[in-house]
Amino acid sequence: MLSLVAPPTLGRTPLPAEGGGAGAVLRAVLAGGPLTRSAVGRATELSPAAVSRHTADLSALGLLRELPPEDGPPRAGRPQLPLDIDTRHHLAAGVHIGVPWLTFGLLDLRGRVVAHERLPRRGDAADVLRTVRAHLPGFVGRRAAGRSLLGLGVVTGGWVDSERGTVVQHGPLGWRDVPVRELLKGVTRLPVHLESHARALARAELLFGAGRGATELVELFVGNVVDAAIATGGTVLRGRRSRAGDIGHLPVPGSTEPCSCGRTGCLEATVAQDTVARRAHARGLIPAPEFDLLLRLAAGGDTEALGLLKERLTLTAPAAALLIDVLNPEVLVVSEAGLTAVPSLVGHLREQVLRHTRAEPTQLVTAASFGMEVLAVAACAGVLDSAYQRPMELRTARAG
Incomplete structure (x- = not known):
């Protein structure tokens, strides 16, 4: 079980x-x-x-x-x-680039969100990165309270080559070979840590969340992009050209949803937030095809909205089970907005995964640990992971 x-x-x-x-x-x-x-x-x-x-x-x-020292009578010897x-001096800054939103975040050294803001994501890659460059200094100046920055994290979905600093391909955004690190270089005078959101969240879960103390973990991110991250021996694997965990194009039996890859029935296209929102709008559940509207409806107890979110998890469960069976992690974390909006849906996810896997009793299947702030945490996770792995290599810059 x-x-x-x-x-x-x-x-x-x-x-x-x-x-x-x-x-x-x-x-x-x-x-x-x-x-x-x-x-x-x-x-x-x-x-x-x-x-x-x-x-x-x-x-x-x-x-x-x-x-x-703790209050109490003095003891013999050196106390x-x-x-x-020490969370008083430094912060990590980051931005998550999603399909509907840009999420800016500041985290302290214990992974706690100090501040976050979001803006609508508009335009092509050049427009988005200009928005990041324009908004970030003011955001940090307003919210960092004079604490220094350890670095800038930039996180998005799709195929992200962390070593080259490039978003190789992001189907829903239409991005291809975008040199993000180069284009954002100098915005904070610090290194830019570019990462996929699944790998960023895996690092965050290992440091601060459900994977704390574990060394074998799998993170499954289900948004408009679907991908996975694999941690073994406490290290998150990137694979050749940072392509490990690319599961978004696994086939979903019976699905005819067209995918940006040119095929139909891919997992990512079938369960993407935009796809589910369109279904909800077509059924008259929400006035516009916006996933946030569906989440609010489901959180209020609407049975049809809950049914759509359950269907999304049911379609995702075989991929989650495959990851468990192939990789045998201690912890599988599924980061999916419906699980955050309606936590009781974790039980449905568990039931569906059990139908497809032979998991061990000690294995933990859970939702993401960071609630509604998950994207802000993801944005900054690479900076904090670097600080905890190589603290003596840190450079800082004064905020504001």
């Missing part, structure tokens, strides 16, 4: 060792903090001297801080002051 809630021992697997001792210390405090230095040593298997050296370096960078993530 698949589990719907994280078991209390989800942190059963060790932290990944990549990223050097400073990264291991920082991730240990994120996962279990506040922690004393001795507890950090046990979690990382580093010597006391190494722990002290790395904590001093991380504190100097404004990433760790010592908490004041063991707990270490915690």
Whole structure:
């Protein structure tokens, strides 16, 4: 039976060792903090001297801080002051480029959304990136409260080549070979972390969400684009030219929905938000073919709207089950707006996945961990993942 809630021992697997001792210390405090230095040593298997050296370096960078001693009678010997993530100095900035919206976000070092704003997504790639360049400085200046930026994340769907900094193909947007990193270079004077939203959300779930403490995770993103991300050994796989997880063109039996790839019946075309919204509009459920209208109707309990969202999950379930059977992850996270708007639909998803898979009792199938702020979290996740993996390589820029 698949589990719907994280078991209390989800942190059963060790932290990944990549990223050097400073990264291991920082991730240990994120996962279990506040922690004393001795507890950090046990979690990382580093010597006391190494722990002290790395904590001093991380504190100097404004990433760790010592908490004041707990109230109580004094104890003999040098007090063991707990270490915690320092969220006072730095933020990650990001933008998620979706079909209907651009979502701008600022996150602190614990992955908490400090601010987010969204604008309608209009025009071609050049128009969109001009909008990002124009809006981002003001957004950061208004909302960052003087904290420095660790970097800029840019996240979207489709085939995203993270190493080249290029959106190779995004069918619903009509983008092909767009050099996003080059076009946004200099907007914050910091590195631009371009990533697909599935891989970005997988990183966020491993750091702050349902995958916290796990090393084997699959993220399935279902929006206007459908794709997956695979994490093994705590590392999110990109594959050759960053194409791992491209499942949007799996065939859906019985579907005749035309796809941008030229075929019909592809998963992405069949369950895309725009497709489902058109169905709802054609049935007279909503006054315009807008997915947000359908979500609001379903959240209010409308049975026909709920039926359409259930149908979407039913069509998605075989792909989710295939990912479980092929990859055997500890955690499968399905990021889909209907599950956020109507959390009880997770039960329907579980039932449908069970029809198609032979999952183990310890495997967790769940919705995304970040609620309505999921796109803001995705936008910034690559920046934060880089900070936790390679903290000694950080450069920062003052916001505003």
